[in-house]
Amino acid sequence: MSKPFTQAQWIWSTNDIAARFGVRRFRGRFTAETATRVTCLVSADSRYILYLDGAPLGRGPARSALRSYNYETYSVDITPGEHVFAAIVIAADEYSRPIPEMHDRGGFLLEAKSADGKALCATGGEGWRVQEDTSLTPTLVEPPHFHYCEVGLMEVVRGSEIPWGWTARDFDDAGWTAPVAIHPVIIRHQPGDTDKSRWRLVARDIPAMRYDRREFTSAGEALPVTVAPGETREIILDAGAYAIGYPELRVEGGAGSAITLTYAEALTLNGVKSQRDALEGGDVEGLCDVYHPGGGAETYEPLHWRAFRFVKLTIVGGDAPVTVAGLAYHRTGYPWRRLATFSVTGGPAELTEVQDVDFRTLQSCTWETFMDCPYYEQLQYVGDTRLQALLGYAATGDARLARRAVRQFDASRLPSGLTQSRFPSSFEQIIPPFSLLWILMVEDLWRYAPGASTTVANCLNGARGVLEWFGKHLTPDGVVGGHLPHWSFVDWVDGWEGGVPPPAAAGLPSATINLQYLAAMQSYIRLRDALGDTREAEFWQAHLDMLTDAITSTFWDDDAELLREGPDDSWGYSQHAQAWGLLTGVIPPSAVEDVVESLHTDDTLAKTSFYHTFYVVEALAKVGRLEKLWSHWLQPWRNALDLGFTTWPEKAEPTRSDCHAWSAWPTYAFLTHVLGVKPKEAGYAKYEIKPNYVDGWDHLTGTLPTTAGLLRVTVDWDGDKPKVHTELVTK
Structure with missing residues (x-):
């Protein structure tokens, strides 16, 4: 394997190893003997903006962990003569960095080569100068009525201290100093790579952000x-x-x-x-x-x-x-390209606006990672990310950011076997139910993304580790219970302190958490079967059968024909448990209609939020009962439109965040469940169409990306039977 870097070293203004806040400006002069195409590899700790002869080239590095730290590649044509790379680099410390960024200390790295492979410019070599910036002071101003916020520094900048024109070729940098080489280049999994290496570099695997x-x-x-x-x-x-x-x-x-x-x-x-x-x-x-x-x-x-x-x-x-x-x-934001459309002849006037707000929320909650909310946290949480990724697959066909997220969560796993709840993150947080949702996310990638088999296979040992962690917390009754470590968040529900089901908070088994464990185990078995590991699949099938019986025995209430949230009636019932019961097949077939009716009409059930209503809709689609999708389940979204929202909120008013990723899934439901188009084989190699009827939606038209190309689908309902017509628009 050829080395991407052959001459460069990491540089900084000093060799001080402490992580201190600072901003540095770098300039590197070089001469091109002939016109050529330059390929430039660059990274920095914490962030850089790169210029060539005064023209911006790009920003980075993409948010990642130190053990898989990103470098970017830029290519540009240049003329013969002298040229200058210039970069402003910000080094954040623990007080100024955003939680979604993971850093060590200030550093800058660049190597540029001509089209014939000749080295033109490399940090650690001649021609480089550096200036310590004095114009910027980091600050975080928290106004009255403010909420939890971890997006890092805001700025106080003094224009009188900026060396204007400093990126230009003819700028005089004679007063700047020579930088110091501070660390060799380490490429992950190549010679010299150890766990003690500062920056274990990997190539960026996502496109440049919009600007x-x-x-x-x-x-x-x-x-x-x-x-x-x-x-x-x-x-x-x-x-x-x-x-x-x-x-x-x-x-x-x-x-x-x-x-x-x-x-x-x-x-x-x-x-x-x-x-x-x-x-x-x-x-x-x-x-x-x-x-x-x-x-x-x-x-x-x-x-x-x-x-x-x-x-x-x-x-x-x-x-x-x-x-x-x-x-x-x-x-800015991830460069999604919206390909899907969905319309209903004579349908509600707000339908187009709902889809527009979905996509604007997706755009505003994705950058170099998926993000829960752009204003307050900018963190890639598993719970939010799964729903965003599904919308991305269905509406754009772009799986690159989702593949990256699946890998990052896999890399976040702890010795216990659990993933972190959010990653990259400089502050460790663990939500065990989110580790289960990560397994479902791995299967989503398997279903939607061509060529994902290697990524999926590499994640399965980690998925098993998650299942084994939950297996260590089984009670004598065979269900997960006891005071589970960490934060057992499920959903923001009135009466559920911290979003934790009350039985779990009391150290008792929760139906919803157990059913999520069951769903993750089912997903894991399907993936092992698909990859040909039948022995492993059979081993876990035996566990699945025992867990299914234990869940039914512990939580099913024959009299109410509902799943209790806790081990007895005193803990009440929730929409969450009924949804996961339908999704996993735990609810007896004879009781499905009663459970669906209760989901629609029983006001005593703990209610799902914007986020977890997704799983209710998934469950109702599975049993063919989406008739009240628009009139009932999407009413909170319609209310948000009436309130003037242009992105979806975190929850119903009063809400902290006006733009929250986990609420932007209705378009996915329209395409996947109402129109009914979904992958039938891995990598979307084949698709199936199984529409669901929504009251009053008799004539549907949609287009959506598949591996085969852009597919146009029309569905006409005649009584309870859909007539489906398909046409492959582009290949």
Whole structure:
């Protein structure tokens, strides 16, 4: 195997091994004797923005763990002569880094080669200079009424201390110093790689993120605006819909002034989020950056993107008048390409809007990883990620980010056998039920993604480790129980403290957790069978049979014809347990209709949230009872539209997050269960179509990506029988 790096070393301004916050600017000069195509490999700890001769090349590295740390590859054509690579690198410490990032200490790495393989430029070699930045101070401003937030630093930046033009070829860097080589290059699983290596490099396996310029609309005074010394002006700008992006502030003059950019998901009245599309009378409270102009014509863009619907500019005049010439933003996020469509002849007017909001939520909750929410955490949780990945498969056919997520969760596994609940993460958190959902996610990848067999096979030993962990917590009755370690989160439910089923919180068996264990075991057996490991499948089938009997004996209530949430009636009943009971086949066939009726009408059942209603819909689709999907189960989503949401909230009002990944699944249900198109064989090699009827939805049309190409499907219901027509639009 050829080495991607042959000459470069990691560099920094000093050889101080401590992890300290700092920003460095690097410049590396080189000469090309002829016109050539340059291939550049680059990484940094923590983040970099790379330029060549003043033109931006890219950002990175993609969020990953130190033991599989990403480097990026860029290719660009250059002319003969002198050229300059320039990079700004931010090194975060434990106080300034976002939890989703895992870092060691400041470092920068680059190696560039010509088309014929000749080394042109490498960190650790000649031609490199570095400057310690003094213009940026990290800060985290938490306004009143704020919530848990772990997205890392916000910025206070002084324009007078920025060496403007520093990325250009002709910039004079004579006053900068020579960097120090601090560590050799280590490629994961190649010679020299050990567990003690600082950065165990692997090539990035996802595309570059979007960087599209967008304009704000003004909710008040329009820009440009000039503010006199001593004057204060506030201007609120509206992006028109929820967005994630890099704000771009353009200013002229104004030495000694201060401009605060405050970002909010919604306007607030007395600290409470208001009607989301009510633009009058509200205020913007939230995270903020502060820019102090240096007096020239300057453009400020924070190093990391921000999440917002609204941005407030608070302009405080200083020694000289300051003109805010404009505020735009560069929208970012994973570059999804929406391919699927779904429509109902004479269907509800909101149907298109629901799908648009689904996709906007997916876009806003995916970057270099899947994210639960872009404003508060930006963490890739298993529970959220599974639902996002399913929407990605169905609506775009793109499995790259999902494959990466499956691998990352596998890499997060602990000696106990469990995965971490969220990863990458610099702060360890464990939710045992999420480890079970990861096994289902592995099977999803197997079903939807061509060429995923190696990834799936590599995950199965880890999946077995998860099952074995739960097996160590079986009670004498044969079900999982006792005071389980860690956080047994299932769903945000009124009366379930911390989202934990009350029996589990009391150290007793929970039906929902046991049924999730059963579902994960079923998934594991199917995968082992599919890969030809019949002995392992048979071994676990015996365990599955015993667990099924134990669950039925412990939780099934013959009188109520429902699954209890706990070992006796005093713990009540939940929609969660009934859904997982239908999905796993535990509920007796003779009781299915009664359970479905209870799901629709029994108000005493603990209710699922936006998140876990997904599993109710999955269960109802399995038994062919989706007739009330729109009128009943998706009513909370329709309510959110009435409240002006442009992305889906974490939960019903009052909600912390206005943009939450686990709520963006209705389009998946429309395509997979209503239209009825789903994989029949691994890698979507074949598909099957089994539509489900929804009240009043008699004529359906949809397109969706499959391995064979873009498939157009029409479904016409004639009584209780669907007439299906298919056409392969593209290959």
